[in-house]
Amino acid sequence: MIADYVQLTTTTVLFIIIPLLYLIYYRKFHYFIFDQRTKVTKGKTSRGKCPPSFPNGWFWIINSCDLKPGHTKAISYCGRNLVLFRGTNGTPYVLDAFCAHMGAHLGFGGKVCHSTCIECPFHGWTFDGETGDCVLSGVENKIIRMADKYEYHDIENCTPVPNNDNTTNIYLKKVSEKEEIRLKRYICREINGSILVWYHSDEKLREHPLYEPFDLSNELKMNKMQPRGESINYINCHIQEIPENGADNRHFDFLHQSIIDIIFPFLKFHWTMISERATNPRLREIMVHPHPEVNAYKMRLLDTFINDSNRRFLNVLSLNCYIQIFSKHKIFIFNATGFQMGPSLVYLFLWSPYFQVTFFQTVTPLEKFNQRLMHRIFSTKPIPYWLSTLMLMGEVKQLFSDMNIWNNKIFGAKLSYNMKNDADKGLHSWRNWYTQFYEGCHEHESKSLLCRSLAYPPPQLFSLSSKLSICLTSLLPIDIRCSSVHSFE
Ligand code: FES
Ligand SMILES: [Fe+2]
Numbered sequence: 001m002i003a004d005y006v007q008l009t010t011t012t013v014l015f016i017i018i019p020l021l022y023l024i025y026y027r028k029f030h031y032f033i034f035d036q037r038t039k040v041t042k043g044k045t046s047r048g049k050c051p052p053s054f055p056n057g058w059f060w061i062i063n064s065c066d067l068k069p070g071h072t073k074a075i076s077y078c079g080r081n082l083v084l085f086r087g088t089n090g091t092p093y094v095l096d097a098f099c100a101h102m103g104a105h106l107g108f109g110g111k112v113c114h115s116t117c118i119e120c121p122f123h124g125w126t127f128d129g130e131t132g133d134c135v136l137s138g139v140e141n142k143i144i145r146m147a148d149k150y151e152y153h154d155i156e157n158c159t160p161v162p163n164n165d166n167t168t169n170i171y172l173k174k175v176s177e178k179e180e181i182r183l184k185r186y187i188c189r190e191i192n193g194s195i196l197v198w199y200h201s202d203e204k205l206r207e208h209p210l211y212e213p214f215d216l217s218n219e220l221k222m223n224k225m226q227p228r229g230e231s232i233n234y235i236n237c238h239i240q241e242i243p244e245n246g247a248d249n250r251h252f253d254f255l256h257q258s259i260i261d262i263i264f265p266f267l268k269f270h271w272t273m274i275s276e277r278a279t280n281p282r283l284r285e286i287m288v289h290p291h292p293e294v295n296a297y298k299m300r301l302l303d304t305f306i307n308d309s310n311r312r313f314l315n316v317l318s319l320n321c322y323i324q325i326f327s328k329h330k331i332f333i334f335n336a337t338g339f340q341m342g343p344s345l346v347y348l349f350l351w352s353p354y355f356q357v358t359f360f361q362t363v364t365p366l367e368k369f370n371q372r373l374m375h376r377i378f379s380t381k382p383i384p385y386w387l388s389t390l391m392l393m394g395e396v397k398q399l400f401s402d403m404n405i406w407n408n409k410i411f412g413a414k415l416s417y418n419m420k421n422d423a424d425k426g427l428h429s430w431r432n433w434y435t436q437f438y439e440g441c442h443e444h445e446s447k448s449l450l451c452r453s454l455a456y457p458p459p460q461l462f463s464l465s466s467k468l469s470i471c472l473t474s475l476l477p478i479d480i481r482c483s484s485v486h487s488f489e
Contacts, residue, residue: 049413058198079200083110094197095184161172193227247430
């Protein structure tokens, strides 16, 4: 009898309690969470008149762990086809995708060589990722290849080059002799587990970023934070719609109902928000928070991340979340200090008496009206992995409400602002701030060739642990599923 009891207890502990504890705390829930309902229609809906589709700035391209040394990837963003590769020296490089010889795509079969170079799969011309120069293959000291340049006299109508004796038909004319061959190169930064690429419509500024993305390493180390989940969604809208949402404080109360609102109708989330340009000399005064610990944290963030070289490109947000019980008692839940940097990066630092979380959000325009949105969560070690994932799900659930609007709205070139109200005044000011990122883009976009679409990578097969987490998340009252397990390290 006792033996049976001992056996039952041992079996329960071994096969139920320990695996459950492992799952609850130690299992690393590094997941992609994606919205299966989003249909990317590639901008078929008319959006009305819009600013240019590809503003100047830093854009997130890929996670560091998805590009091993010596590997190449074909990528397309900002209407361009590019090749991304990691040299055997460990550095990532981005070049124009099409070979200067006869146009082969270097991302399909190109080989990494000489530490920083990529060799074309067609006839072996080699391009240096450091400079974009075409260098003589197999030569270690990188001598730049010289070649004559030819182009069609009239490629569309195929008329020959007029010549004096009219004896031969020549269609290709020499445009330059012995010219150095090179491809456009794009500046990359590898930072906090991501590879970011700088895009600027002005050729002179393509190689000289105007500001630098934040390095969160110290902040994450200081707060003992780790990456704990990521979500990627594709959206059909103009890029500006997405960051503009962060500065739109009125929509929170209408669009972002929470699960708690539905389950406990007497509990209401209440939001307040401030959005201000970092160039405002009164920024610190405006951002002061009544909660002393939040205030100290916020002021430290302002001092750490804003400097004279990036101030112009930053907009600062402060979002407070309260729970209101029976429309009376307000309980402070969290404050988020957000930095909108350039047209596409957002760093959000959440401070709460109960937890501390950091989000990194980016939007990358792939083609016109086709955006890739990435959300990553970093949380403190004591927060279990499953809870971090749940927090990310909470954020992504809010995102789905926004996506429903973005996927279907027009841009809104003509607006009806109520300037007596602070919310619309803020949006007006925010649009004026954001417009700086379009400088020179219209001319560049109308001249340059837009890219061929690349097929999106097929979804990865679900692993056993993903299936398990799908079962678990199915029990939750939210419509999100986890797909493949994904490690950021
Ligand atoms: S097309 Fe690249 S070497 Fe010929
Ligand atoms: Fe929103």
